[in-house]
Amino acid sequence: MDAKLYVSHIGGSIAVPPSKSAAHRAVLSAALATGTSHIHNIEYSDDIRATIDAVAQLGAKIIREEDSLTMQGCGDGFATVTRPVFCKESGSTLRFLIPVFSLTAQKIRFTGAPRLFARPQEIYRALFEKQHLRFEQGPEGITIFGRLLPGIFTLPGDVSSQFISGILFAAPLLESDSTIQVLPPFESKSYVGLTIDALSRFGVRVEESPGPEGKTIFKVAAPQHYRPCDLSVEGDYSQAAFPAVLGCLTGGVTVTGLRPESRQGDKVILDILRRCGAKFSAEADGTLRFERSLLHGVEIDLSDCPDLGPILIAMGCFCSGTTVIRNAGRLRIKESDRIEAMRCELAKMGGRVSAAGDTVTIDGCALHAPSEPLEGHNDHRIVMSLAVAALGAGLPAEIRGARAVAKSWPGFFDAMKKLGAKVELNDGT
Numbered sequence: 556m557d558a559k560l561y562v563s564h565i566g567g568s569i570a571v572p573p574s575k576s577a578a579h580r581a582v583l584s585a586a587l588a589t590g591t592s593h594i595h596n597i598e599y600s601d602d603i604r605a606t607i608d609a610v611a612q613l614g615a616k617i618i619r620e621e622d623s624l625t626m627q628g629c630g631d632g633f634a635t636v637t638r639p640v641f642c643k644e645s646g647s648t649l650r651f652l653i654p655v656f657s658l659t660a661q662k663i664r665f666t667g668a669p670r671l672f673a674r675p676q677e678i679y680r681a682l683f684e685k686q687h688l689r690f691e692q693g694p695e696g697i698t699i700f701g702r703l704l705p706g707i708f709t710l711p712g713d714v715s716s717q718f719i720s721g722i723l724f725a726a727p728l729l730e731s732d733s734t735i736q737v738l739p740p741f742e743s744k745s746y747v748g749l750t751i752d753a754l755s756r757f758g759v760r761v762e763e764s765p766g767p768e769g770k771t772i773f774k775v776a777a778p779q780h781y782r783p784c785d786l787s788v789e790g791d792y793s794q795a796a797f798p799a800v801l802g803c804l805t806g807g808v809t810v811t812g813l814r815p816e817s818r819q820g821d822k823v824i825l826d827i828l829r830r831c832g833a834k835f836s837a838e839a840d841g842t843l844r845f846e847r848s849l850l851h852g853v854e855i856d857l858s859d860c861p862d863l864g865p866i867l868i869a870m871g872c873f874c875s876g877t878t879v880i881r882n883a884g885r886l887r888i889k890e891s892d893r894i895e896a897m898r899c900e901l902a903k904m905g906g907r908v909s910a911a912g913d914t915v916t917i918d919g920c921a922l923h924a925p926s927e928p929l930e931g932h933n934d935h936r937i938v939m940s941l942a943v944a945a946l947g948a949g950l951p952a953e954i955r956g957a958r959a960v961a962k963s964w965p966g967f968f969d970a971m972k973k974l975g976a977k978v979e980l981n982d983g984t
């Protein structure tokens with residue numbers, strides 16, 4: 556699917572989709588609970604579908620309604636897994652589920668898009684090999700065999716927090732207590748906070764404490780049982796960043812559906828925008844109203860909010876002066892190399908983005924209509940960021956591979972249309 560964007564007058568109100576991160580955690584926890592949970596405000600993005608289908612293979616019984624799930628968890632009474640667990644493009648699904656499926660003590664094959672297996676998975680290999688369990692990785696999948704043993708897990712903090720979350724989901728169901736030691740620097744730590752929050756809503760306790768030499772220690776008593784829970788998935792701050800930046804460029808954009816007291820790390824988008832000179836109001840119910848603002852470049856630390864990287868790189872083009880994004884190295888190991896993808900696509904519009912090591916520098920300048928179609932790099936956040944850049948600059952553009960938005964926000968272009976964007980999707984919609 557290609558998206559053609561035309562010069563549009565932007566203005567209006569949209570609700571953000573439910574948090575993908577919170578939804579993965581709720582679905583997995585509900586699957587591991589003994590009893591029936593209700594999860595409201597579910598959006599069937601590709602990644603969330605992958606997690607739902609996978610936990611059904613674990614033995615959870617799931618009734619899908621339009622925007623909610625009723626889930627009868629399997630506790631630790633796992634089903635016989637007869638098919639490969641298909642994780643699509645979802646790093647969260649794969650990395651949360653490897654330790655959990657190991658609890659079945661069955662031989663399990665994980666498959667998905669090739670890019671998923673090009674992203675780092677070595678941390679689990681090392682951990683499984685240390686416990687003399689099978690872990691085989693090829694370009695098309697991973698096969699594991701053997702049940703994780705409780706104990707001390709030492710994990711680097713700067714590859715992906717999803718490994719830490721994965722062990723945290725499995726550890727409560729082991730025979731005895733475990734300790735997870737995270738080595739500094741601990742990046743994306745707020746996502747581990749979301750995991751601990753989800754566990755606590757499902758009745759599982761984790762204790763966090765600082766350790767020697769900058770380590771962070773998580774103690775998980777076991778066995779513990781996941782208890783069922785009724786919850787509504789909160790709005791997604793990572794997704795809110797797209798209409799928020801657009802609103803600062805055009806004015807007249809209202810964003811609803813966010814929880815002001817959320818613990819999502821990407822809530823920091825509001826602080827970043829404020830520092831850049833953005834004018835917006837925030838109401839007690841989470842409603843945000845953005846005004847057209849003169850933005851200026853600032854320094855941004857991306858270590859705890861990597862998913863904001865692509866939209867911040869796009870935004871940097873509209874900021875006067877220079878925007879410097881530090882600790883951005885992990886953008887290279889997401890659905891695409893997000894630094895290179897943004898550099899290359901924005902260059903087609905005159906954008907001046909450069910990277911050295913883990914730092915991305917963007918020099919503000921006037922963008923022009925792209926000289927050729929923009930490529931989505933099979934990456935939802937690249938497609939959405941390029942759409943905001945074109946609409947924000949008031950330029951026509953064609954984005955190839957726009958279907959990638961379905962990974963996290965299938966309704967993204969509908970939301971843009973609701974804001975007045977003239978969008979033509981080449982499947983006729």
Ligand SMILES: O=C(O)C1=C[C@@H](OP(=O)(O)O)[C@@H](O)[C@H](O)C1
Pocket residue numbers: 575576579647714715716717720742743746747861862885
């Ligand atoms: O746990 C999560 O829900 C996520 C953690 C982050 O990954 P890393 O920890 O690999 O940075 C983030 O980029 C990803 O989109 C979602």
Ligand SMILES: C=C(OP(=O)(O)O)C(=O)O
Pocket residue numbers: 602644645646647648862889890936963
């Ligand atoms: C990187 C992302 O997700 P995941 O790691 O779960 O594939 C993302 O949503 O930007």
